Amino acid sequence: MVQFKKMVVIGVGLIGGSLARVLREKGSVNEVVGVGRGEANLKRGVELGVLDSYSTDAREAVAGADLVFVATPVCTIPKVVAEIAPYLAPGCIVTDGGSVKETVVTACEPLMPEGTFFVGGHPIAGTEHSGVEASFSTLYVGRRCIVTPTANTDRVALEKVVELWKVAGSTVPLMDPVQHDLVVAAISHLPHMVAYSLVNAVDGYDRFGGDLLSFSAGGFRDFTRIASSDPVMWRDIALTNREAILEMMDFFSMYLEKLRTLVDQGDADGLQAFFLNSKQKRDAIL
Amino acid sequence: MVQFKKMVVIGVGLIGGSLARVLREKGSVNEVVGVGRGEANLKRGVELGVLDSYSTDAREAVAGADLVFVATPVCTIPKVVAEIAPYLAPGCIVTDGGSVKETVVTACEPLMPEGTFFVGGHPIAGTEHSGVEASFSTLYVGRRCIVTPTANTDRVALEKVVELWKVAGSTVPLMDPVQHDLVVAAISHLPHMVAYSLVNAVDGYDRFGGDLLSFSAGGFRDFTRIASSDPVMWRDIALTNREAILEMMDFFSMYLEKLRTLVDQGDADGLQAFFLNSKQKRDAIL
CATH class of the missing domain: 3.40.50.720 (NAD(P)-binding Rossmann-like Domain)
Known part of the structure; x- marks a missing residue:
């Protein structure tokens, strides 16, 4: 030993x-x-x-x-x-x-x-x-x-x-260090960037005439748990893993844009296929 | 009664x-x-x-x-x-x-x-x-x-x-029905769209030379739990609440883009403020 x-x-x-x-x-x-x-x-x-x-x-x-x-x-x-x-x-x-x-x-x-x-x-x-x-x-x-x-x-x-x-x-x-940084960017840093953005967006939404966040139920709170993480630690991570995080954010945005198009076009088959692939891939890692 | x-x-x-x-x-x-x-x-x-x-x-x-x-x-x-x-x-x-x-x-x-x-x-x-x-x-x-x-x-x-x-x-x-649809779009439908897109993006990432999802740990699995929701039900929600969902997706994308700029510019103060606001607003709804 x-x-x-x-x-x-x-x-x-x-x-x-x-x-x-x-x-x-x-x-x-x-x-x-x-x-x-x-x-x-x-x-x-x-x-x-x-x-x-x-x-x-x-x-x-x-x-x-x-x-x-x-x-x-x-x-x-x-x-x-x-x-x-x-x-x-x-x-x-x-x-x-x-x-x-x-x-x-x-x-x-x-x-x-x-x-x-x-x-x-x-x-x-x-x-x-x-x-x-x-x-x-x-x-x-x-x-x-x-x-x-x-x-x-x-x-x-x-x-x-x-x-x-x-x-x-x-x-x-x-x-390899670069490969490592891409892995953590994908499975940890990207979800944090997304969760922080989500809470800020719902908080910042100004066309409602009320406080959207006050309507949040258990599901929203669970989903955004990581948006309560330490801001200083995440500032440092964003500064040090900049390139991999940008790469994954851009890749994510492509998929969000794909989904936006499906919603916009009311594409029932496309929507179901998009959601089903996600469900199957996620269920497989449980 | x-x-x-x-x-x-x-x-x-x-x-x-x-x-x-x-x-x-x-x-x-x-x-x-x-x-x-x-x-x-x-x-x-x-x-x-x-x-x-x-x-x-x-x-x-x-x-x-x-x-x-x-x-x-x-x-x-x-x-x-x-x-x-x-x-x-x-x-x-x-x-x-x-x-x-x-x-x-x-x-x-x-x-x-x-x-x-x-x-x-x-x-x-x-x-x-x-x-x-x-x-x-x-x-x-x-x-x-x-x-x-x-x-x-x-x-x-x-x-x-x-x-x-x-x-x-x-x-x-x-x-009001329109107001209702905006509330659920923000606190429920948007998080689902984001979670589905996230799993599909990490699954679809093809510049890694390996299966990124296989590295997912507990945090990723918790965050993406809602991406295992029923695809048919969510297809129907996306079809019936189309406008409010598009509105909230676009609003979210603005915030994601703001954060992308902060990461890209290595703006330490801006990043910390972005993360801190999210943490404070989320902690307040706990």
Whole structure:
């Protein structure tokens, strides 16, 4: 089994805390050091037994580490890696949990000193809670962690990162960073863009003479649940996965326009076929 | 309390069966006759005590009735009303449960003989089950039934239909049929059009080199649940509420285009404001 002496978790929240918990539980790490800006959260991490110790100075913390997990918001990952890179021990593997990969991997790879390794990853897991308090060791069980090697990725380091996520209980598909970003743009980012636009449109509709949203029933509320997601996190995702999101938004708009034409023309057969294909494809992924 | 001697339910499923059950339970009807094409379902309605008797001939059944509830698919409501109109007793009130109102009310009002009355209604209630077997007397408790009078609507008949839905446990907002159709287009029909388009787009995406849908996780499945809705029912809704749906689809597309521009321009402040407004407005209707 994969084995690390000293793991540093930068950003000790649900994602970082949960990985530390499971690796410690399985005996895959000897020591876990947490890094973050909120000292109360880090102290709580020690109290909960997630961390052995903590530091608010990432450069100091990474000394002698053989594994660094960067679990900060996606926009700050390259900043963090730039900060710690000169202080990494030879052989150290740096990996991340960012939900966008191309910009992160492209920014981080050239920052790594000779003999240290960056491997991008994205555990597709989460709950509506955050902070180390919300972390638990089975968060990744049965989930997928997509790992995104490039032509530059060290094969031994890659193998270790794959193993680490397997220890956590995940299946670990490998994917090119660009391909990864298209997948998440399609199945996660596009639905969010659509839901945010839908709520804003219904809220902004001004030809009704009343508040349309006040008539919303359970169905509307369920459908738009993701439109209540954290605006700052989604701003960052939209900024970092710009091209893939635009690609998927444009592709979606083509289909919306197709449907609009069917509605406009009152095309009964076309409408039924459009709805039926959707139903069949969705039922197949249940 | 409102009182009817003979109620005829045309289309004895979840909607029709549940209204019959509650009116009988509350003592608001003396006799309930069911009409439908499936004799097995009608027999079951009698066995369950929902109906006193049934007929497969609507014209015969409505003789002597003072209340007719048309709970068939929305496209066939005008056809049913045209068929029964010449056989209605003086004073009879015909109401319906269709989810689109303007086309239905406009088609049905002129069909009514002098001294009989049409009042449009739309109980916003339902479950994923159908058929008389699925009906229950508390389906409408705490829900809304929108009743849609026009300038032609008899005020006494309107009052009785409003009372009837209050007996069933609903609140009963009154709304112009066109206004009603815009409300449901916004909070129900538009989300369905969007969800169907989303699944078809992700299914149809051909620049990936793999099956995008196979990567869908729980979030995508939850968001697209309504894209598994009955294609025939939604074909009919798209055909009958065409104008309001087009209006709302175009309004939605404006907002999607606004968001596309923000993403394209990498406008951090604009993106955050767009997402934040959506979150705040949605959180307010929880």
